[in-house]
Amino acid sequence: MDRMRGLVGLGMVLVACGDDGLPPVDAGAPDLPPTVDAGPPPPPSADLCDRVRPGPGTSDAVEVGLSRAHAAARFFRMDGSLLAADRALIAGLTEHGLSESLLDGYAAELDLCAANAAGTPREIAVTDLGWATSIRAGVVATSPEAPTGRVVLDLRDLTVEEATYLRASLEGAVGAFTPLRHGVRRRQGMASELGEVGAPDAYEAGGGNFDPEPWTGEGSASTLIVLTGPRMAPAAAELAITLRLANRAWLVGEDVETGVAEMHWEPVVGRGLLIRDTELVDRTTLERVPDRIPADVRALDALLAAETLAPDGPPPPRTGALPDERAGFLHPDPRAEHHDVSVDRPALQAAGLILHGSLRRFFPYFDVVPDRIDERLASQLAALDELDLDDRAAVVDWVRHLLQAVDDGHGFVGDRGAPYDPEQPSHLPLALEFIGDRLVVYASADAEVHPGDEVLAIAGRRVPELYAEYAEVVSAASEGYRRDLVTRRLVQRSVTTTVVVRAPGDPERSVELEPVVATVQSELMRALTGRASGPLDDLGHPDVHYINLDGSWVVQDETDVLGLLARAAESARGVVVDMRGYPGGLSYRDQQEAIGRITGGAALSGHLVTPVWLGAGREASVEVQQTWPAPTGPALEVPVMWLVGPRTVSQAEHVSQVVVGSGAVTVVGRPSAATNGNITGVELPGRIVATFTGMRVTNPDGSRFHGVGIVPDVTVEPTPEGVAAGRDEILEAALAALE
Known part of the structure; x- marks a missing residue:
């Protein structure tokens, strides 16, 4: 019990193991260092956002960062409601505009964490402490020589970026082990948000698993001590949890929150979001990891506590059940939720970010088509200053011009907030197709226009001018199909329209055409x-x-x-x-x-x-x-x-x-x-x-x-x-x- 008193005097509390969990004290053991009775360390914060370390920032424009972060939260966070995420984005844009400042309110609304980005990552640090070798993970070009004997793995205060070097820094000392399973939201393609609830879909969204690659190091250390702190990077927290649950390492410092280990970092300029997108699962029992893994010794000074404890060999197995009460995944059908019909500037800004983020995640051809979607997003957001938000057609075309940037023949934009009456005349009574640069009539329901006539102007505007305008709001992967899509737009006329045509070898003539219903025009298209x-x-x-x-x-x-x-x-x-x-x-x-x-x-x-x-x-x-x-x-x-x-x-x-x-x-x-x-x-x-x-x-x-x-x-x-x-x-x- 002398060692117990020394640990408490250092501001430490032994947890869970009892006397049997301490290494034996023999007659030749050195005296414990002098201590000041500081009492036990304060309880850790119950707010996970106070327990997690951030990652690096990014040089991407703020709108690109917001798009990426929102897509991560929208598609992969625990709650699963796409509409709730979109509304939180609109609320943030309403209050703060296009700024990383919106992240705090956005995160609070969606049970995420917002944080300032971390600074430059540190290099690996290996220190001979005399009684042990300490390794703090960090940037490393080649894996260090694996130390033997007692090894301290200092995982306190690592940033997300530094934690990416955990395997390279520590695998030799830690040795082989099987990481925990990651229960995740698995998306095979982007499940469509359109159509009837429960309708078949070519793409899937639901629960899935990811099993990280096993560690394969030789395991030179005879004893592993993991130093944990009040704030930890997700990967560092996961490693600490994994090693303790496997009875491979002592935890000294602070309890480890599993929710922290289940987070993913998304940067937005100098700030970012931490999004819980994972459930850690024991690969043997297939049960979720408990909410919190207690430290073997809670201590204000983890390194001093580890030296005082100085265990030899692995820790004893833990006994007793631990709580598992944190939220799990919900899987609502996205087709059951709908946005409001009205749009204002923040809502349209959000529309641009949502579409951009969806394309970045799920459009598969950015290595084939010119990748200009970031620049197009920036220019479209700037163009909102000149956009009449009361002009519904102009608003829809604003979205179309954004989508046009990806050169995709399936890239269509529709307005489900506008009424549509199929019995209302809406098209010219013509079937048109471009032959080269000439717009030619293939079929006509008007006696004054004939197959083979070339259309030169519609409603007072020449066809080349119309083509240049309409081509900016249709997306296509080939020039022939782009021309076809432009013709579909050219014939959309709901009022009497003057059309200038010319038969082969004849002069131009003007014709007044009355619109017809869409089914008549479709029949002509045969x-x-x-x-x-x-x-x-x-x-x-x-x-x-x-x-x-x-x-x-x-x-x-x-x-x-x-x-x-x-x-x-x-x-x-x-x-x-x-x-x-x-x-x-x-x-x-x-x-x-x-x-x-x-x-x-x-x-x-x-x-x-x-x-x-x-x-x-x-x-x-x-x-x-x-x-x-x-x-x-x-x-x-x-x-x-x-x-x-x-x-x-x-x-x-x-x-x-x-x-x-x-x-x-x-x-x-x-x-x-x-x-x-x-x-x-x-x-x-x-x-x-x-x-x-x-x-x-x-x-x-x-x-x-x-x-x-x-x-x-x-x-x-x-x-x-x-x-x-x-x-x-x-x-x-x-x-x-x-x-």
């Missing part, structure tokens, strides 16, 4: 995707069978796709398959059967790679390559021409990748939209919604697809004269290739 399926008798090729896979042309009767393929297998000299539109009208199984009959056997899809986040700080991926099965019906044994164009996008390209990768077809037409992969979506303040591609897709051979697309073997550009004459010049080129 002219861009071919014709009805069947033998091409009218073109003088009755022995060539034409099959249109566009959903607007597929019918469910004796002329259905599988029936046509069966007849083509019996009697056709060649087959033309038109995939210039979007596949539809077939079940997925029938679609696979149809493709199998074209490829003649099993075929591979492109590689589908989905980003995976295991908590806020660990990124991985899941890769799938589908095998489309061999057909059950007769396969084609004749040449097949496969038609594509700028409207061949997404699933149409997925199907095209399978057949093109099989080598079974000759591709004719124009390059496709160069955009494949499942879409995800985020709801922004104002009930503005944005979508983007959530997975990376490459070709079956692994080569790049995004921004490249399906490249024709035979490239054909239609002409206004051909359109005026009712000719399908791409189909004609396919027939010529068959010859």
